[in-house]
Amino acid sequence: MSATLTLLHDGRSDEIAVADPARPAIPADSLEETLGWDLQPEGLCRGMVCVPVDQSALVRGDGLDLGVLADALQRPLVTDEQHAVAALGASHHERGEALTSLEAPDFTLPDLDGNLHALSDQRGKKVLLVAYASW
Amino acid sequence: MPDLYGMINVPTVLWIDEEGRIARPNDASFASNRFKLLTGIDSRRHLVRLRAWVRGEAPAMTPSEVRTHQQLPTAADQEARAEFTLAWWLSRQGHAADAEPHYERAGQLAPHDITIRRGTMRTRGLNPMGAAFFKLAFKSALARTPLYRPIQDSP
Numbered sequence: 001m002s003a004t005l006t007l008l009h010d011g012r013s014d015e016i017a018v019a020d021p022a023r024p025a026i027p028a029d030s031l032e033e034t035l036g037w038d039l040q041p042e043g044l045c046r047g048m049v050c051v052p053v054d055q056s057a058l059v060r061g062d063g064l065d066l067g068v069l070a071d072a073l074q075r076p077l078v079t080d081e082q083h084a085v086a087a088l089g090a091s092h093h094e095r096g097e098a099l100t101s102l103e104a105p106d107f108t109l110p111d112l113d114g115n116l117h118a119l120s121d122q123r124g125k126k127v128l129l130v131a132y133a134s135w
Numbered sequence: 136m137p138d139l140y141g142m143i144n145v146p147t148v149l150w151i152d153e154e155g156r157i158a159r160p161n162d163a164s165f166a167s168n169r170f171k172l173l174t175g176i177d178s179r180r181h182l183v184r185l186r187a188w189v190r191g192e193a194p195a196m197t198p199s200e201v202r203t204h205q206q207l208p209t210a211a212d213q214e215a216r217a218e219f220t221l222a223w224w225l226s227r228q229g230h231a232a233d234a235e236p237h238y239e240r241a242g243q244l245a246p247h248d249i250t251i252r253r254g255t256m257r258t259r260g261l262n263p264m265g266a267a268f269f270k271l272a273f274k275s276a277l278a279r280t281p282l283y284r285p286i287q288d289s290p
Contacts, residue, residue, distance in 0.1 A: 006224070008220050008221065008224055013224075074210075075213075076210070076213050076214035076216075076217040077217070078214065078217045078218050078221050078237070078240075079221075080221055080225065080233065080237070082233060083225060083228070083230060083233065085221060085224060085225070086221070087217040087218070087220040087221040087224070088217065089213045089214060089216050089217030089220065090138060090213055090216070091213065092207070092208045092209055092210045092212060092213045095138070095139070095141060095207070095208045095213065096207040096208060098139075099140070099141060099157070099160075099205055099207060100202055100205065100207070102156045102157045102198055102201060102202075103155060103156060103157075104151045104155050104156060104157050105139040105140065106155075107136055107139060109136070119151070119155075120155065122151075123153070123154070123155050124153050125153060126150070126151070126152060126153060126158075126188070126189055127150070127151040127152075128148065128149075128150060128151075128185065129140075129148065129149050129150075129151055130146060130147075130148050131136060131137065131140075131142050131145050131146065131147045131148075132145050132146045133145045133250075133254060135253060135254070135256070135257065135263035135264060135268075
């Protein structure tokens with residue numbers, strides 16, 4: 001028996017075939033494309049960074065255990081079994097390190113006409129970043 | 136953007152210098168004193184600093200000062216954002232009732248995150264400008280959890 005899991009992560013949504021939505025696993029060969037990490041003998045690797053992981057727990061017959069993966073990467077994973085959807089959040093360590101580096105995290109947002117603007121387009125100018133809401 | 140910058144309420148204002156570096160971290164500041172009675176924040180304090188920085192009359196914070204005033208996200212904050220992401224997706228798929236426990240859980244994990252608690256009210260059938268907000272404000276006051284967190288630097 002198989003189902004499709006919607007995985008929400010990094011501002012995007014991926015549809016993944018899973019055997020059990022309650023214990024989702026992702027295919028090992030899609031790990032790099034989906035999450036940007038690669039499974040190596042040293043652990044989970046991205047660029048020059050490798051994170052140790054218990055591979056006996058991570059590697060299952062139906063793929064890589066998403067819960068073990070999330071724990072290794074210190075990313076929160078929350079699921080809704082009924083609707084077969086999971087959200088993989090960002091690591092607080094990564095967010096904290098990025099902010100304390102003082103390099104302003106880049107992002108792109110549309111203006112009212114739909115034209116995209118990246119924060120980095122403003123390099124060379126002083127920028128006042130204001131987040132507001134009309135609720 | 137709230138996730139990238141660890142924003143927990145609006146308005147949140149920060150300064151970024153010509154090299155793309157954070158020169159003043161997340162601050163609660165308004166463009167006028169329209170909401171001063173509610174927030175207790177005098178907008179002039181920030182505006183005076185901002186003008187001086189833009190005109191080159193005064194420096195921004197030092198990197199050490201920026202880091203001292205940064206409020207970094209915790210594991211619970213990030214789990215709350217994941218719950219919010221899941222709930223928002225469910226709401227948009229037409230599963231409002233099933234989204235509710237995830238919104239609740241997000242609020243429990245990060246009770247100080249007003250972007251989640253107030254920002255989801257309209258989606259949940261509550262009025263973010265009405266009783267639901269004032270109840271949130273009252274509870275936050277009782278818990279001594281400030282809705283707004285202006286940087287406490289010298290005048």
